[in-house]
Structure formats: C-alpha cells, structure tokens
Amino acid sequence: MTPLHIGFVGVGRMGANMARRLKEQGYALTAFYDSHHPAALSLASELQAQAAHTPAEVAKASGIVITVVSDDAAMRSIFAENDGTSLLAHAQDRLFINCATLSPEIHVDIERLVAARGGASLEACMASSIAQARQGTLYLMCGGKPEVFEKAKPLLGALGKTVRYIGPAGEAAKVKALVNMVMNSNTAALAEGLGLGDALGLDLTMLREVFSQTGAASRVLETDGEDMQQRAHDCYFSAAHAAKDSAIALDLAAHAGLHLPVAQATLTQYRRLVELGKGELDKSAVAELTFKERSA
Structure with missing residues (x-):
C-alpha cells in the first residue's frame, strides 16, 4: 500500500x-x-x-x-x-x-x-x-x-x-446545502411555470425558448426543462436526494432563526414525490406534480 x-x-x-x-x-x-x-x-x-x-x-x-x-x-x-x-x-x-x-x-x-x-x-x-x-x-x-x-x-x-x-470542516457542507436548496427551488419553480404554460395551452418549446432569453433563464432550465416537457426523468440527481438536501438546508435555517417559505414549499413537493414512490426518479419529476393531467 x-x-x-x-x-x-x-x-x-x-x-x-x-x-x-x-x-x-x-x-x-x-x-x-x-x-x-x-x-x-x-x-x-x-x-x-x-x-x-x-x-x-x-x-x-x-x-x-x-x-x-x-x-x-x-x-x-x-x-x-x-x-x-x-x-x-x-x-x-x-x-x-x-x-x-x-x-x-x-x-x-x-x-x-x-x-x-x-x-x-x-x-x-x-x-x-x-x-x-x-x-x-x-x-x-x-x-x-x-x-x-x-x-x-x-x-x-x-x-x-x-x-x-x-x-x-463543515463549511463546504454548508455551502453545498445552500447550492442544492436554491437548485431544488429553481427546479420546482420551473416545473410550475411549465405546468401552468401547459394548462394555458401554450407551446412549451416556445415557452422554454422565451424563458431562456429572459429573466426566467437558469441552469435548471438548461438541464431539466426539456425533460419536464417530455416526461424524461432518467435519474441524474434523484428526487429523494433533493428532499434530503433541502431538509439539511432548512435545518441550518432553523438553527439560524430563519424561516424560508420557498425552500419549505419545495421540500414539501419533493417529499410528496417520495411518498408517491417516485423518489428514485430524477428531480425533474417534480413536474409530475404540476402538470394538470399528470398530477390528476
């Protein structure tokens, strides 16, 4: 050795x-x-x-x-x-x-x-x-x-x-928890935007292009937007891990005396996916809860 x-x-x-x-x-x-x-x-x-x-x-x-x-x-x-x-x-x-x-x-x-x-x-x-x-x-x-x-x-x-x-020790883990908290919240928000666009009869390919050229642009849009539209949820980062990581960040927030309602709502969505037996799907599967015909 x-x-x-x-x-x-x-x-x-x-x-x-x-x-x-x-x-x-x-x-x-x-x-x-x-x-x-x-x-x-x-x-x-x-x-x-x-x-x-x-x-x-x-x-x-x-x-x-x-x-x-x-x-x-x-x-x-x-x-x-x-x-x-x-x-x-x-x-x-x-x-x-x-x-x-x-x-x-x-x-x-x-x-x-x-x-x-x-x-x-x-x-x-x-x-x-x-x-x-x-x-x-x-x-x-x-x-x-x-x-x-x-x-x-x-x-x-x-x-x-x-x-x-x-x-x-521990400082990088704090930063990583915040990275994933923000990423997960962005993912859930994108799912809601595309889900509402679908319910309004909008062309989602067009909508994603507009998002990419405006203030709605994000790294998550690049990695997850098309997957949400096509229901392609092969796992790169699981919904179960998204729930775990958002929970770590919210524990840090509680210890700091902060209430983070957006992060809390995101955690609730990912926990719903896990409860539905979809925790091993990619985090993009949060769109299954926001597209009208899918969530039904």
Missing part, C-alpha cells in the same frame, strides 16, 4: 464514474465497498480491483479512501467507532476524502474521529452530476485543514474542473 493507492466506499452512479475517471488518469485503484455488494463486484471486475466486504478492508488496502455515500446515517455507519469493520479500523496515515452531501456537523465529527487515530479527512462536496464525474469536470467545494486540502489537491484536480477551498 502506498499513499496513491486509492479505494472507494460507495460506488453508485457518482462513485463508480469517479473511479473510472481516476483509472483512466493512471491512478492505482485498490478496493471498492458498497452496501449493495453486487455494485462493488461489478466495478471491481471492470477496473481490476478488489471487491471488499467491509469498509475496513478498503482502508487497509488504500492510502486514500474516497467516500460517496447517501446520507448522514450511512456516513456514521462507515466511520463507526469501536467497530472493527469500519474505516476507523485502519485510519492511521490514511486520507479520507468525503464527497457526499451531509449535515455539516457530520464532517466535523469525522475529522475529529479520524485525527484521533492518526489520519486526515477532507470534505469535497460535489456540485455536479454523473456526466461531470465521468469526465473529470466536477465542481468541488472543500472543507477541512488547509494542509490536508493541499495534500489532496492534485488528486482532486483529476476529478474536478473547479477545486475550491471553502474553510474548516
């Missing part, structure tokens, strides 16, 4: 494509773990690495471990204290780069736990999607100790077009 031997914990859509990117860039990949073991088996076979049965096996084989898990509970599980199967079993001299959108306090706790065992950790929050992970053009917002960021920066440069240091 050398410092540039890299393992992954969490090889879903994002993690797997990040691993493929690093393999193409000549990095040595050691082991993959995923709670859905067939995903780890498949990627390990593809990239000639080990399919690990525990996070600890990944840390043992790797100098750097990149984690891309789904939520706070999953993160606490893979960094569980007093658990011989967790990443902490082999934290000494390791660098953990944690890429999931999580509550800021989780990143603070992980940094403390890892440091107590002689390792280092960095949050590298991603404001991009699957295609960017595959192409190495992620937008990465990083939080942690500056010296740890500098150590990780060359590797992060192979994954991201923009690699930005935000501040101490």
